[in-house]
Amino acid sequence: MIIVNSKNEGLNLAIFNLLREYFPSRESSRDKDIFVDIDDKLVIKLNIDDKKIILNEKFSINDKTKIKKHILLSLFSNIEIKNDYGVLTGIRPTKLVRKLLLENSIQKTKVILIDDYLISKEKVDELIDIVEVENNMFSKKRSNISLYFHIPFCPSICSYCSFTTYKSDREKMDLYVDNLIKEFSSVDKKVIPSSIYIGGGTPTELDLYNLERLLREINNKFDANCEYTVECGRPDTISNEKLDLLKHYGVNRISINPQTMNDETLKKIGRTHSVDDIIKAYELARKRNFIINMDLIVGLPDEDQDDICNSLSKIIELEPENITVHSLAIKNGSRLFKENKFYSTRDSFDIVKEIMSDNGYYPYYLYRQKRMVDSGENIGFSKKGFECLYNSIIIEEVESILGFGVSASSKILNRNNNKFKQYLNFKDLITYNNRVEEDILNKNILLEEL
Incomplete structure (x- = not known):
């Protein structure tokens, strides 16, 4: 202890x-x-x-x-x-680097990070490179606010997951989407977002009726002519009809998140699909010219370095524009936390970075979490010109974000003092549905800061 x-x-x-x-x-x-x-x-x-x-x-x-x-x-x-991060334990190491670069030269910043924070030279160089990429992205933003919509439904709950998620239920979906639409439709201020992100859970677990009315009402309320991402996540929720809906309503980026390309591991973590299902879903999405992100987790139960490299090789063969590589985080509410089964990630993550570089992917955003195996990190890799703006915005906290739905967080940035005011929606589905009017009232009070 x-x-x-x-x-x-x-x-x-x-x-x-x-x-x-x-x-x-x-x-x-x-x-x-x-x-x-x-x-x-x-x-x-x-x-x-x-x-x-x-x-x-x-x-x-x-x-x-x-x-x-x-x-x-x-x-x-x-x-x-x-530990490459020295004394840093927070989730946003690049935020410190950005602050130091605003106040010092690159060389002076490197000295401070190495001498005062004990960060390794290699990590310092990587963090500075990421900040420079992000600064270029931020210079092209069309506004200072982004939108997040949370869909808390999944086909099954993965063993590593601790998010607010529920197994699918049509009646629950109908009521939830009713209230979600009521919430964001009640925003008083006119909002022109720099990016829109629908996450979860698995948003495409919604049936066609609920998915369409959600997308339609978002377009009716907001100017969706921006970076517009939907987490399709689980390939077993992807169909031609749903992809056509996304395309029709202006969605231009999606995530298909296998986490591993090993059928045995998929079963162990509670997935209800196969590697073949992942590839088929990817091919459907590729025909519609979405920018595609795919997620991989390093450190899953019983996976060794060969398994990880094999998964990464299969993902790279598909040529998605983005690949996000996560170090496994052992989260309190997850099944994996109780089982305490995971594989050391340190050497594997170094090899992953080499493979990504060799195949034309470079890091563009980075964050950390508590209880990551081997004090690891999550890194988003991208091909040139396909970086996801929202991913960097939420990590770097450079603009306001309005969050809608159960457990969604809204953070309004006061540019006079560069501080945030935050409001967190009700965390469970029943309370959110019963008290959504309170979330609406508090969000509009928060928006007065704008």
Whole structure:
């Protein structure tokens, strides 16, 4: 167990998150405790595996980065720090890099990231490259707001999933789409979005009737002549009729997310389709000239490096414009969290990056999550000119996002102080359906910030 004791809760959390990155098995273990005690004079005492360390540097209570740096250096004084991210534990490392680049030269930024944050040189170069790509994307935005619509239905629940999702039910779908349309139709302000994203769950799990009326009402309410993405996700929800609907209403990007191209693994994670189904769904979408993203997860149960490379090879053969590669995150609410079965990702992810580069894909956005295997990362790769604007916007927090539907988040950016005001819709389906009027009222109050 990891126990951090000081009078500053923010500092306690920062140190706890750091130690969890480097000692993930100790987060809940009771037989190998790590104790950190920080007194009023900021003398830090660490006790790990009967090894006692005392840090008596001159710290400021607000300088969490410096405190974390010295803790890491003391723990790894004689061995290499095996984490490219050094003291960073947040989900948006590129956001820090963007901020530093606004204030410093590229060279000075590199020095700060390596010396103060202990980030590896290779990772620093990668992060800076991604920020430069994103800055080019952001310079072409047509507005300062994007739209997100959440569809919480799936054919089955995957073992790694902890999102708000429900198995399909026509009656539930009818009522939910009624309320979703009511919610976004009640937005007071005129909105011209820079991007639209319909996610889930699996939006194409909606039947044709509900899918069409959702798409039709979005087009009636908003100017949808922009980057417009729908997560088709599961190939077992894709049909000619649904793809034709998407095309008719202006959708120009879709995701088909196999996660693996191994039939045995698909069964283990709770998928109800085969690799052959993935390929057939892809071919249907390709005929309609959608820009296509495909997802792969590194670290799934019982998959080794050969399995991962085989999956990536099969996906690359299809030539989607985007490929997003995720390190498996062991999420609290997932079945996989209880089973505790996963494969180490460190070496595999390095090979994935080499393969992507060799095949003309380059990284354009990146984020991290808690409890990622081997302190990993999620990286979106793209062919030149096919980057997904919404993916970068939501990670970098460079503009407002209006979220509609159960558990959807809205974040309105005040450009005077560059801070967000946030509103989170009700998290479960029953409450959302019963109290959608409250979400509508609170969202319009939030929109006054615009």
